[in-house]
Amino acid sequence: MKRRDFINKLPALGAISFALDGIFFKSMSMASPLQRLAAECPNDRVLIILQMHGGNDGLNMLIPAGDYDNYQNVRPNIAIPENGNRKFILLDSSLSSERSVGLHPDMVGVKDLYDQGMVSFVQGVSYEHHNGSHFRSRDIMFMGGSSNDYISSGWVGRYLKDHYAPLVYPDNFPNDNMKDPLALEFGSEVSLIFHQGDNISTGLAIDNPQQFFNLVDELPGFDDVEGVDPRGIPPASLSSSPYGKEMKWLLDLEQKTDQYDDRLLAVYNEGKKFDPSVTYPTTYPLSAPGGRIKNPLAGYFKIIANLISGGCKTKVFLVKIGGFDTHAQQVEANDHTIGNHAALMYHISATMRAFQEDLKLRSIDHRVLTVTTSEFGRRIYSNGSYGTDHGSGAPVMLFGKGVIPGVVGNNPDLSKDNVEMQVDYRQIYSSILKEWLCVDPAKVDAEFGTIWGDYPGKGTVLPIVNPDVTSVKDFLDKRIRTSSCYPNPASFATTISFNITVDTNVEINILNANGSIVKNVFNERRGYGEHREMVDLRDIPSGVYYYEIKAGSIKDVKKLVILK
Amino acid sequence: MLVLLDGRLNVKGRPNENYAREFLELYTIGKGLPGHVPPSTIPGDYIYFTEQDVQAAARVFSGYDTDFTFLTIDEDTELPRVKIKGTGTVANQHDNDPKEFSDRFGNTVITPDTTLLFGDKATEASMLDELDQLVEMVYAQQETVRNICRRIYRFYVYHEITQTIDNSIIADMANTFVANNFKLQPVIMELLQSQHFYDSATASVDDNNFGALIKSPLDLVLNTLSFFEYNLPDPQTEAEQFYEVTGKILESMKNQGMYFLNPYDVAGYDAYFQYPLYNRNWISANTLTQRYKFIYDNISIDKMEEIKIDIFPFIQQRFASVALNPDDLINELASYLLPMSQAGTEITTERLNYFKSQFFVIGKGLPQGPEAFWEFSWNNADTIPESKEDARGMLQYLLNAMLQSPEYQLF
Numbered sequence: 020m021k022r023r024d025f026i027n028k029l030p031a032l033g034a035i036s037f038a039l040d041g042i043f044f045k046s047m048s049m050a051s052p053l054q055r056l057a058a059e060c061p062n063d064r065v066l067i068i069l070q071m072h073g074g075n076d077g078l079n080m081l082i083p084a085g086d087y088d089n090y091q092n093v094r095p096n097i098a099i100p101e102n103g104n105r106k107f108i109l110l111d112s113s114l115s116s117e118r119s120v121g122l123h124p125d126m127v128g129v130k131d132l133y134d135q136g137m138v139s140f141v142q143g144v145s146y147e148h149h150n151g152s153h154f155r156s157r158d159i160m161f162m163g164g165s166s167n168d169y170i171s172s173g174w175v176g177r178y179l180k181d182h183y184a185p186l187v188y189p190d191n192f193p194n195d196n197m198k199d200p201l202a203l204e205f206g207s208e209v210s211l212i213f214h215q216g217d218n219i220s221t222g223l224a225i226d227n228p229q230q231f232f233n234l235v236d237e238l239p240g241f242d243d244v245e246g247v248d249p250r251g252i253p254p255a256s257l258s259s260s261p262y263g264k265e266m267k268w269l270l271d272l273e274q275k276t277d278q279y280d281d282r283l284l285a286v287y288n289e290g291k292k293f294d295p296s297v298t299y300p301t302t303y304p305l306s307a308p309g310g311r312i313k314n315p316l317a318g319y320f321k322i323i324a325n326l327i328s329g330g331c332k333t334k335v336f337l338v339k340i341g342g343f344d345t346h347a348q349q350v351e352a353n354d355h356t357i358g359n360h361a362a363l364m365y366h367i368s369a370t371m372r373a374f375q376e377d378l379k380l381r382s383i384d385h386r387v388l389t390v391t392t393s394e395f396g397r398r399i400y401s402n403g404s405y406g407t408d409h410g411s412g413a414p415v416m417l418f419g420k421g422v423i424p425g426v427v428g429n430n431p432d433l434s435k436d437n438v439e440m441q442v443d444y445r446q447i448y449s450s451i452l453k454e455w456l457c458v459d460p461a462k463v464d465a466e467f468g469t470i471w472g473d474y475p476g477k478g479t480v481l482p483i484v485n486p487d488v489t490s491v492k493d494f495l496d497k498r499i500r501t502s503s504c505y506p507n508p509a510s511f512a513t514t515i516s517f518n519i520t521v522d523t524n525v526e527i528n529i530l531n532a533n534g535s536i537v538k539n540v541f542n543e544r545r546g547y548g549e550h551r552e553m554v555d556l557r558d559i560p561s562g563v564y565y566y567e568i569k570a571g572s573i574k575d576v577k578k579l580v581i582l583k
Numbered sequence: 584m585l586v587l588l589d590g591r592l593n594v595k596g597r598p599n600e601n602y603a604r605e606f607l608e609l610y611t612i613g614k615g616l617p618g619h620v621p622p623s624t625i626p627g628d629y630i631y632f633t634e635q636d637v638q639a640a641a642r643v644f645s646g647y648d649t650d651f652t653f654l655t656i657d658e659d660t661e662l663p664r665v666k667i668k669g670t671g672t673v674a675n676q677h678d679n680d681p682k683e684f685s686d687r688f689g690n691t692v693i694t695p696d697t698t699l700l701f702g703d704k705a706t707e708a709s710m711l712d713e714l715d716q717l718v719e720m721v722y723a724q725q726e727t728v729r730n731i732c733r734r735i736y737r738f739y740v741y742h743e744i745t746q747t748i749d750n751s752i753i754a755d756m757a758n759t760f761v762a763n764n765f766k767l768q769p770v771i772m773e774l775l776q777s778q779h780f781y782d783s784a785t786a787s788v789d790d791n792n793f794g795a796l797i798k799s800p801l802d803l804v805l806n807t808l809s810f811f812e813y814n815l816p817d818p819q820t821e822a823e824q825f826y827e828v829t830g831k832i833l834e835s836m837k838n839q840g841m842y843f844l845n846p847y848d849v850a851g852y853d854a855y856f857q858y859p860l861y862n863r864n865w866i867s868a869n870t871l872t873q874r875y876k877f878i879y880d881n882i883s884i885d886k887m888e889e890i891k892i893d894i895f896p897f898i899q900q901r902f903a904s905v906a907l908n909p910d911d912l913i914n915e916l917a918s919y920l921l922p923m924s925q926a927g928t929e930i931t932t933e934r935l936n937y938f939k940s941q942f943f944v945i946g947k948g949l950p951q952g953p954e955a956f957w958e959f960s961w962n963n964a965d966t967i968p969e970s971k972e973d974a975r976g977m978l979q980y981l982l983n984a985m986l987q988s989p990e991y992q993l994f
Contacts, residue, residue: 240987403597
């Protein structure tokens with residue numbers, strides 16, 4: 020017999036909270052306008068936090084293309100080149116020089132996602148008096164506080180507490196409306212970000228749903244015996260002692276482990292039924308130190324895709340990738356575009372592209388937003404060992420259909436020692452809470468905000484998340500523009516003009532009314548700028564046709580009439 | 584540190600700060616008592632040290648290299664010593680300019696001792712002298728001494744250190760540490776003999792620190808193996824088995840969240856530094872199941888692989904006097920295995936009943952009842968092979984229940 024069955028038979032432990040639960044959810048429909056608004060917000064959205072552990076070197080991820088000479092000067096021994104076949108990838112030539120950035124050459128996947136309008140970059144993310152300690156700075160950003168704060172809860176833990184109130188974790192969970200862990204993390208430990216004060220964390224740490232289930236299922240430590248409380252609650256006289264407190268921690272965690280293992284496996288297996296078999300990256304294809312070759316992220320992202328599409332309602336996931344503390348050998352001495360950091364950039368980029376594709380094919384891409392975090396950026400000046408020491412500000416990336424694509428903020432001032440703050444990290448999280456997770460803005464700025472302290476930009480919303488997940492047509496139109504062809508109707512030839520702001524592959528086809536290709540005009544790489552292409556129509560009979568232009572991952576189709 | 588924290592790559596001109604920062608932040612002066620650090624108003628100021636100190640210390644550490652010839656051995660540690668980068672006596676990669684520290688170190692300036700220089704060039708002797716100056720400067724700070732004592736306290740007593748404890752117990756430990764010329768042993772001895780450490784005997788339950796430490800995976804594994812008087816295969820005569828067994832143990836510890844001697848973070852295992860949870864970080868859904876698995880795999884006869892603990896002869900040898908009576912046996916085992924088992928803090932009746940119900944899983948459906956079945960199996964184990972199997976099976980259920988429990992995770 021499993022433990023939860025036992026608990027369900029004890030009315031004092033379980034029934035009250037479930038009843039409370041039912042009342043709460045029923046009353047939503049006749050609640051105040053504000054509550055109704057909250058109820059209308061899609062409640063199935065998910066946030067993934069991708070932690071770049073060790074302090075990511077933002078300047079070699081997002082190269083200041085518009086300030087390249089200075090960039091080359093301050094880090095001559097690690098700079099990503101602007102020429103050659105491993106030059107940085109110009110992100111977007113429609114950006115002004117203060118904003119113009121290049122991606123690391125191993126970030127082809129991110130470039131592709133950007134061209135589809137699914138990436139937002141925020142420059143100079145930091146907080147006042149950025150702490151150079153891995154541990155302290157990570158704590159500050161996970162707690163959601165200022166540089167002097169010590170808070171025993173994390174910002175996600177507080178959000179989840181509020182989101183499910185009046186139900187309280189762990190006692191009122193799981194329940195009929197929320198069968199899944201509130202948050203999930205992969206690995207051994209649960210990060211401070213999910214904590215909620217004295218209770219066990221709202222997050223659960225596992226490696227893989229199948230292994231997790233198998234273990235809990237076979238271990239006698241999770242066995243129950245009918246009619247006997249199996250948990251070992253200490254005598255009440257000890258409950259406030261350190262022993263009592265540590266026991267409560269252990270007991271609650273043991274119980275959650277026992278309650279969630281089969282549910283997680285069930286939703287995971289359900290999700291696998293829809294698995295569109297997207298190929299996730301497994302290794303870095305170029306040379307890198309041994310430990311960096313294998314992709315440490317893809318497996319976890321695939322599990323997340325399976326869980327979500329299988330019906331898992333977990334709100335927040337955290338995935339960690341280590342290796343960013345690149346004091347030395349960040350790049351190879353003889354080729355700055357490969358090495359430790361390059362492999363990490365590749366792993367993230369290739370994983371995110373595969374993950375977004377996977378989500379799209381499962382039709383859940385409108386529900387998932389991923390945001391990166393790292394305890395600090397690195398110093399503007401490189402050191403003598405092909406690396407960079409601890410710095411402060413750095414760019415943050417957001418991925419998903421729900422982002423407002425683009426670059427927020429300018430390239431950093433490279434005459435400084437550190438990347439200066441343009442955006443407080445709390446602005447990003449509060450914008451996500453407001454626009455993505457639909458938390459009442461007043462509450463974000465007041466209740467959460469009180470704990471978050473005062474920070475620049477408090478009360479404002481950054482243009483990074485699109486609350487409606489509408490189309491990104493404007494963004495794409497600005498970057499790939501096709502004019503109507505001329506002449507149209509045409510007899511023997513017409514000229515198709517298009518403008519691309521990026522160096523990319525372009526394909527033009529003439530299609531008949533059924534959508535079949537009757538003529539491939541060309542399919543080749545084109546540089547950015549205005550292009551005109553004369554198309555020979557002599558071999559095509561009269562009729563209504565279409566011409567399609569595919570540039571990168573963008574497609575545009577227009578009508579063409581041929582009259583002989 | 585020359586390898587792990589890039590010390591050997593730190594050269595003058597463009598120093599590598601990796602070791603210097605962690606030397607101050609993690610290994611010596613630290614970041615203060617979390618929650619009680621005065622606020623700072625200046626960027627790069629961490630109250631007990633500043634970014635300026637990190638950069639100055641990095642320059643003191645510049646110009647060293649690893650000596651993989653193992654030819655020069657340090658007398659005290661018997662480990663290979665560093666060597667200097669350079670040609671013969673002159674160290675040419677060391678930053679020989681004065682290093683000025685912040686007001687947190689009284690604006691100390693570390694300069695090379697001119698009598699140790701070769702002309703105006705750095706030598707091994709002048710560099711080691713600068714290191715001496717650095718260590719003296721850092722250890723002269725009360726905060727360095729306290730930081731180290733706090734770590735000892737958390738390891739042996741409890742993770743929560745209040746301001747009151749910091750100003751009393753920790754301050755006392757710090758005095759002992761300084762008075763004994765920075766030797767750790769007297770500090771630990773004093774702590775372990777203190778009233779505070781034994782508070783459980785006299786104080787109220789609120790400051791009772793008994794059973795307040797969550798075992799590390801190493802503690803859990805060693806406790807278990809030594810309780811059952813398990814002997815490792817002899818590394819000389821049974822080398823292969825020795826490595827198989829230790830490999831298995833280390834693998835299990837890794838799964839429990841402790842990659843032995845190779846922690847994920849440069850600060851070590853979360854349990855020893857991660858505010859506010861400290862050793863609670865050892866326990867997650869993932870690691871708790873792995874802890875239970877270690878027990879299950881190694882005391883269950885059908886799961887045994889490399890490590891074979893036969894619990895039947897062990898109980899026969901050590902617990903024969905109480906074994907016949909299930910209540911006595913469970914209470915006696917609990918007194919060894921679980922933290923709360925002494926008079927006044929004994930395991931609850933509910934707990935006893937749960938363990939007993941697990942003990943009786945095999946015999947409960949039999950007409951004579953599980954007590955009689957146990958009595959018969961135990962008494963006849965040496966003469967009837969089936970009875971021995973039954974007794975072993977019942978003990979296996981019991982010990983799996985007692986050792987795969989929240990209580991067993993605590994000291």
